[in-house]
Amino acid sequence: MAAHHVYEATCTAPVNIAVVKYWGKRSTSLILPTNSSLSVTLSQDHLRSLTTARCMVDGQGTDRLWLNGEEEEIKAGGRTARCLEEMRAMRQEVEAKNASLPKLSSYPVHIASENNFPTAAGLASSASGLSALIATLSTLYDLPSNGVSTSSLSRIARQGSGSACRSMFGGYVAWEMGAREDGSDSVAVEVAPKEHWPDMHALILVVSDAKKGTPSTAGMQRTVATSALLQHRIEHVVPARMERMSAAIQARDFDAFAKETMADSNQFHAVCLDTEPPIFYMNDVSRAIIQLVTELNRVSLEKEGRLVAAYTYDAGPNAVLYVQEKDVKSVLEVVLRYFPQSTTSFPDPFQTQADPSTALPEGFNARVIPVHSEGSVSRIIHTQVGDGPRVLGQEESLLGEDGMPKQLKR
Amino acid sequence: MAAHHVYEATCTAPVNIAVVKYWGKRSTSLILPTNSSLSVTLSQDHLRSLTTARCMVDGQGTDRLWLNGEEEEIKAGGRTARCLEEMRAMRQEVEAKNASLPKLSSYPVHIASENNFPTAAGLASSASGLSALIATLSTLYDLPSNGVSTSSLSRIARQGSGSACRSMFGGYVAWEMGAREDGSDSVAVEVAPKEHWPDMHALILVVSDAKKGTPSTAGMQRTVATSALLQHRIEHVVPARMERMSAAIQARDFDAFAKETMADSNQFHAVCLDTEPPIFYMNDVSRAIIQLVTELNRVSLEKEGRLVAAYTYDAGPNAVLYVQEKDVKSVLEVVLRYFPQSTTSFPDPFQTQADPSTALPEGFNARVIPVHSEGSVSRIIHTQVGDGPRVLGQEESLLGEDGMPKQLKR
Numbered sequence: 001m002a003a004h005h006v007y008e009a010t011c012t013a014p015v016n017i018a019v020v021k022y023w024g025k026r027s028t029s030l031i032l033p034t035n036s037s038l039s040v041t042l043s044q045d046h047l048r049s050l051t052t053a054r055c056m057v058d059g060q061g062t063d064r065l066w067l068n069g070e071e072e073e074i075k076a077g078g079r080t081a082r083c084l085e086e087m088r089a090m091r092q093e094v095e096a097k098n099a100s101l102p103k104l105s106s107y108p109v110h111i112a113s114e115n116n117f118p119t120a121a122g123l124a125s126s127a128s129g130l131s132a133l134i135a136t137l138s139t140l141y142d143l144p145s146n147g148v149s150t151s152s153l154s155r156i157a158r159q160g161s162g163s164a165c166r167s168m169f170g171g172y173v174a175w176e177m178g179a180r181e182d183g184s185d186s187v188a189v190e191v192a193p194k195e196h197w198p199d200m201h202a203l204i205l206v207v208s209d210a211k212k213g214t215p216s217t218a219g220m221q222r223t224v225a226t227s228a229l230l231q232h233r234i235e236h237v238v239p240a241r242m243e244r245m246s247a248a249i250q251a252r253d254f255d256a257f258a259k260e261t262m263a264d265s266n267q268f269h270a271v272c273l274d275t276e277p278p279i280f281y282m283n284d285v286s287r288a289i290i291q292l293v294t295e296l297n298r299v300s301l302e303k304e305g306r307l308v309a310a311y312t313y314d315a316g317p318n319a320v321l322y323v324q325e326k327d328v329k330s331v332l333e334v335v336l337r338y339f340p341q342s343t344t345s346f347p348d349p350f351q352t353q354a355d356p357s358t359a360l361p362e363g364f365n366a367r368v369i370p371v372h373s374e375g376s377v378s379r380i381i382h383t384q385v386g387d388g389p390r391v392l393g394q395e396e397s398l399l400g401e402d403g404m405p406k407q408l409k410r
Numbered sequence: 411m412a413a414h415h416v417y418e419a420t421c422t423a424p425v426n427i428a429v430v431k432y433w434g435k436r437s438t439s440l441i442l443p444t445n446s447s448l449s450v451t452l453s454q455d456h457l458r459s460l461t462t463a464r465c466m467v468d469g470q471g472t473d474r475l476w477l478n479g480e481e482e483e484i485k486a487g488g489r490t491a492r493c494l495e496e497m498r499a500m501r502q503e504v505e506a507k508n509a510s511l512p513k514l515s516s517y518p519v520h521i522a523s524e525n526n527f528p529t530a531a532g533l534a535s536s537a538s539g540l541s542a543l544i545a546t547l548s549t550l551y552d553l554p555s556n557g558v559s560t561s562s563l564s565r566i567a568r569q570g571s572g573s574a575c576r577s578m579f580g581g582y583v584a585w586e587m588g589a590r591e592d593g594s595d596s597v598a599v600e601v602a603p604k605e606h607w608p609d610m611h612a613l614i615l616v617v618s619d620a621k622k623g624t625p626s627t628a629g630m631q632r633t634v635a636t637s638a639l640l641q642h643r644i645e646h647v648v649p650a651r652m653e654r655m656s657a658a659i660q661a662r663d664f665d666a667f668a669k670e671t672m673a674d675s676n677q678f679h680a681v682c683l684d685t686e687p688p689i690f691y692m693n694d695v696s697r698a699i700i701q702l703v704t705e706l707n708r709v710s711l712e713k714e715g716r717l718v719a720a721y722t723y724d725a726g727p728n729a730v731l732y733v734q735e736k737d738v739k740s741v742l743e744v745v746l747r748y749f750p751q752s753t754t755s756f757p758d759p760f761q762t763q764a765d766p767s768t769a770l771p772e773g774f775n776a777r778v779i780p781v782h783s784e785g786s787v788s789r790i791i792h793t794q795v796g797d798g799p800r801v802l803g804q805e806e807s808l809l810g811e812d813g814m815p816k817q818l819k820r
Contacts, residue, residue, distance in 0.1 A: 229680060232642035259686075266688045270639060270680040276669075277704040278676045284694045294687040 007055040007104055009139035010396045012048040013132035013389040015123060016041045016166045016173065017202065017320045019261040019312060020238060020245055021268040023216075024224045030183040031162045034224065035238040038174045038191065038245050039166045040322065042202055043386030046349060049128035050114050051136040052398040055107035066112040066398075066405045067129075083133060083160045084109070090148060090156075091141040104141055111136070112398035112405045117381075123204070124216075124314065130160035131167035135389035150388070154188035170194050170387030172249045174242065194385045197252045199325035201350075203332065204381040205339065207285045207317040214279045216315040219272065226276040233271055254324055258297070258310035261322060265312040281315050285376050288369040289319045292338055295368040296331065299361050328382075333358045338369060339377035346380040417465035417514055419549035420806050422458040423542035423799040425533060426451045426576045426583065427612065427730045429671040429722060430648060430655055431678040434634045440593040441572045444634065445648040447585045448601065448655050449576045450732065452612055453796030456759060459525050459538035461546040462808040465517035476522040476808075476815045477539075493543060493570045494519070500558060500566075501551040514551055521546070522808035522815045527791075533614070534626075534724065540570035541577030545799035560798070564598035580604050580797035582659045584652065604795045607662045609735035611760075613742065614791040615749065617695045617727035624689045626725040629682065636686040643681055664734055668707070668720035671732060675722040691725050695786050698779040699729045702748055705778040706741065709771050738792075743768045748779060749787035756790040 016039040024034035063084060065072045074080050091105040113132060115125045134157040138144060143153070150168050158165035158175070165187060166173045171194040178186030194200075214222075223230050241260055248256035272279040282290075293311045300308045308327040312320050323331045332354035336346070340356065348354075360366055400406045426449040434444035473494060475482045484490050501515040523542060525535045544567040548554060553563070560578050568575035568585070575597065576583045581604040588596030624632075633640050651670055658666035682689040692700075703721045710718045718737040722730050733741045742764035746756070750766065758764075770776055810816045 228647045229639045229642060229677065229684075232639060232646075236642075237638045263686055266686070267639065267684050270684040273683060274639075274677050274680040276673055276676070278700060280697050280700075283697075287690050287693075290688060290690075 005102075007057065007102070007107070007140060008052065008394065008397060008399065009136050010050070010052040010392045010394065010398065011132055011135040011139055011389050012044050012050045012392060013128050013135050013167050014041045014044045014170070014386050015047045015117075015128045016163065017312060017314065018163065018166070019257070019310075019322070020241055020264050021314075022163055022175065023220045023268055023271065024230060024234065025162070025220060027181075027183065028221065030186075031158050032183045032186050033162060033175065033177050034230075035234045036175060036177040036242050037163070037166070038172070038242060039163070040172055040200060040202070041167065041170045041194070041386050041388065043383045044390060045386070046381060046383040047117050047123065047128070048115075049125060049132040050116070050392075050396070050398065051111065051129075051132035052113075052396075053109050053111045053133075053136045053140050054399050054403050055104050055109055055140065056403050057107050061108050063108050064110050068114050069405060069407060079130075079160045080133070083130070083156055084137070086156045086159065087134065087137040087141060087143075090138075090143055090152075094141070094143065094146045094148075101142075109137075109140075110399060110403045114398060123318070124163075124316075126161040127164045127167045130164035131157050131389060133157075133160065134164070134168065135391075139391050151187040151189055155184065155186065158183070158186060158188075168388060171196065171385060174246065191246050192249050194387055197249060198385065200385040201323050201325055201328050202383050202385070203321040203323060203328075203335065204383070205289060205319040205321065205335070205377045206379040206381070207283065207289075207319065208375065208378045209283060209317045213281050213316060219275070219279045219315065222279065223271055223275040227271050227274040229274045230271045233267060237267065255307045258307040258322065261310040261312050262293075269313060281317060282313055283317045285372065286313060286317045286319060288338075288372065289377075291369050292334065293321065295365055296334055296361070299364050302363065303361070325384075328352055329354050330361070332382075334360065334364075335380070337371065339372050339380075340374045341377070341380055342374070345378060346382075348380075348382050350382055352382070415512075417467065417512070417517070417550060418462065418804065418807060418809065419546050420460070420462040420802045420804065420808065421542055421545040421549055421799050422454050422460045422802060423538050423545050423577050424451045424454045424580070424796050425457045425527075425538045426573065427722060427724065428573065428576070429667070429720075429732070430651055430674050431724075432573055432585065433630050433678055433681065434640060434644065435572070435630060437591075437593065438631065440596075441569055442593045442596050443572060443585065443587050444640075445644045446587040446652050447573070447576070448652060449573070449583050449585075450610060450612070451577065451580045451583060451604070451796050451798065453793045454800060455796070456791060456793040457527050457533070457538070459523060459535060459542040460802075460806070460808065461521065461523040461539075461542035462806075463519050463521045463543075463546045463550045464809050464813050465514050465519055465550065466813050467517050471518050473518050474520050478524050479815060479817060489540075489570045490543070493540070493566055494547070496566045496569065497544065497547040497551060497553075500548075500553055500562075504551070504553065504556040504558075508556075511552075519547075519550075520809060520813045524808060533728070534573075536571040537574045537577045540574035541567050541799060543567075543570065544574070544578065545801075549801050561597040561599055565594065565596065568593070568596060568598075578798060581606065581795060584656065601656050602659050604797055607659060608795065610795040611733050611735055611738050612793050612795070613731040613733060613738075613745065614793070615699060615729040615731065615745070615787045616789040616791070617693065617699075617729065618785065618788045619693060619727045623691050623726060629685070629689045629725065632689065633681055633685040637681050637684040639684045640681045643677060647677065665717045668717040668732065671720040671722050672703075679723060691727060692723055693727045695782065696723060696727045696729060698748075698782065699787075701779050702744065703731065705775055706744055706771070709774050712773065713771070735794075738762055739764050740771070742792075744770065744774075745790070747781065749782050749790075750784045751787070751790055752784070755788060756792075758790075758792050760792055762792070
């Protein structure tokens with residue numbers, strides 16, 4: 001067998017959960033948003049998409065893609081095709097400047113990608129998936145060492161799946177909506193790295209939902225077309241909230257962060273409800289979690305003058321609670337009391353030792369919500385703020401020597 | 411026993427259900443709203459408050475009040491006391507102009523009032539109750555034949571319970587918010603009498619709720635204080651909607667009426683959600699009813715180019731569906747299929763003969779919502795647009811010869 005260089009890269013990318021929500025596109029083809037948004041990147045130790053991309057230097061074939069072991073067609077003009085095209089164009093620019101570089105842009109690529117969280121968890125995988133794709137291709141094409149910034153890469157990730165641009169950074173990330181028609185200034189920027197405020201934890205309460213809600217892509221454009229309140233949100237609420245949220249993060253001011261996070265989540269669901277026909281993502285269990293957090297915060301505000309948890313909901317019934325490390329145990333104890341879990345449904349990687357039979361905080365209204373039956377919250381994922389995409393070693397590759405996925409499902 | 415004239419009146423007043431919602435006060439003491447609203451008055455044949463008021467010409471006692479057979483204190487400075495005061499002042503003006511009239515304003519009154527619908531039905535009784543009080547006192551004091559208009563009376567009913575002012579008229583009624591600080595121009599006016607559009611029916615779907623929601627009086631002021639979207643609704647949405655809704659009623663344009671009704675209900679609940687902490691009135695069953703009506707309308711729009719039902723929700727989980735007479739049977743058949751009822755929970759006074767096993771409309775997505783268990787909708791009340799307060803004969807009096815309630819509970 002002839003020795004030859006293998007051009008391959010493997011990266012992971014994180015999930016991010018917005019605290020100022022993205023809802024509405026001003027361009028659907030370029031994925032340009034109607035407002036800026038801001039998110040916290042979650043740790044890849046717990047949730048991540050893993051992607052391997054390889055240039056098929058021997059192949060006369062075409063680009064191919066496997067998602068979770070199943071081959072997916074790369075549709076011409078589709079989002080994956082577009083991302084590949086843009087990344088190749090960037091590589092071509094680099095190659096044009098330096099003739100000694102291998103012409104990687106001319107080879108077809110094989111791409112395999114996997115999420116470590118089940119679809120059943122109800123977590124959107126498009127942000128981490130597209131971010132992993134762009135991170136992997138940029139590593140394969142050696143773009144960062146050739147002067148391509150992460151924000152530039154985020155511009156391409158954005159075109160694959162809007163909020164994917166925010167997963168290109170760790171820590172606290174803003175997606176600036178930009179003003180230009182070509183979208184060149186609609187990119188993600190780091191507000192603060194995770195080290196700035198590392199004790200931010202997240203509890204994802206997975207809420208079962210009998211019926212799948214409106215897909216967000218269709219839903220947000222219906223809101224743009226029919227909600228009178230959305231315009232007010234876009235023009236008069238979000239710009240000031242972006243400022244206040246950034247300031248809260250800079251100051252590590254959890255109260256301000258929590259207040260804005262909850263208000264923004266509620267307002268996002270309010271504009272969904274103001275849509276024709278209305279869009280519902282939260283259900284009775286989601287609402288009960290809000291009431292529980294509201295009561296926890298009320299008691300803590302009264303006793304210690306501060307908030308302990310912030311809820312936020314994306315386009316589904318799952319709650320994400322942001323909680324500072326020092327409060328995780330006491331918040332979890334209350335959550336576990338009202339939403340019982342087993343070690344299977346809540347395998348806490350932090351071993352918090354939260355005991356649901358611990359007495360409720362003094363002054364807490366025990367009947368704020370009923371104790372729910374097991375399964376109302378089907379699973380709890382405990383994680384924390386994390387870093388941006390990671391480059392892994394070849395031993396983590398999803399592709400075998402032949403450039404085909406190592407383990408095909410079925 | 412010496413013969414003497416008995417000064418007594420007995421009236422009934424109706425329930426009204428808003429299609430442009432009242433939410434927010436600019437004056438809590440005078441009950442002046444932040445926006446105009448519009449409602450449909452429902453028939454007193456099915457839902458009504460019945461009130462008797464008598465001047466105690468022999469009595470040295472004080473004003474007394476019995477609600478549903480239980481005596482209630484008339485608190486000084488409270489709303490009932492205020493309404494009594496205002497009505498007496500109006501009588502005094504009449505007496506001052508005509509010295510031959512008996513000085514009814516100088517006597518204490520006994521008032522007894524009853525609703526014919528159980529509190530368990532989850533229907534607000536304050537609008538019909540306060541409206542019946544004002545109608546009865548105005549009859550007792552002979553105000554209408556002395557030039558006092560119904561709108562003037564509505565101004566007083568408003569101070570007892572905001573939306574009560576709309577129950578002073580039958581048919582289609584606007585509560586004009588007014589501009590004056592003293593509230594003298596914040597009154598109800600008739601948009602159209604019930605005869606103008608008599609085939610408007612209403613189906614009230616009573617939805618059980620484990621937990622009592624936020625009382626509307628407290629809730630609306632929290633929205634005023636914290637919702638950024640409410641101001642936009644008040645200034646930029648409601649004024650134009652009031653115009654469109656009035657026009658739809660004038661034209662008997664059900665499609666326009668339904669579209670505005672549903673949009674306004676959704677927007678009202680949206681601003682509740684945009685409140686801090688958020689206010690929830692609808693639950694999963696309420697939402698399922700919305701999805702069912704949306705599907706019914708979608709199919710009808712496709713097939714016949716028109717809508718068949720409009721949902722609206724007040725400060726609770728109950729749905730009210732407005733349906734034209736010609737569509738009642740087919741809408742009821744679908745409602746009864748997904749929310750099974752017995753003859754006890756749905757004793758249809760119109761004998762519609764709706765058969766829940768009737769085939770669904772062609773093209774209807776049978777799985778739009780699951781078939782719910784009996785009791786999810788605990789009761790259905792079928793009624794229609796109705797007239798304003800009615801003056802009844804003495805045989806309907808709730809007071810005995812001694813001026814005490816005929817039947818005291820317990």
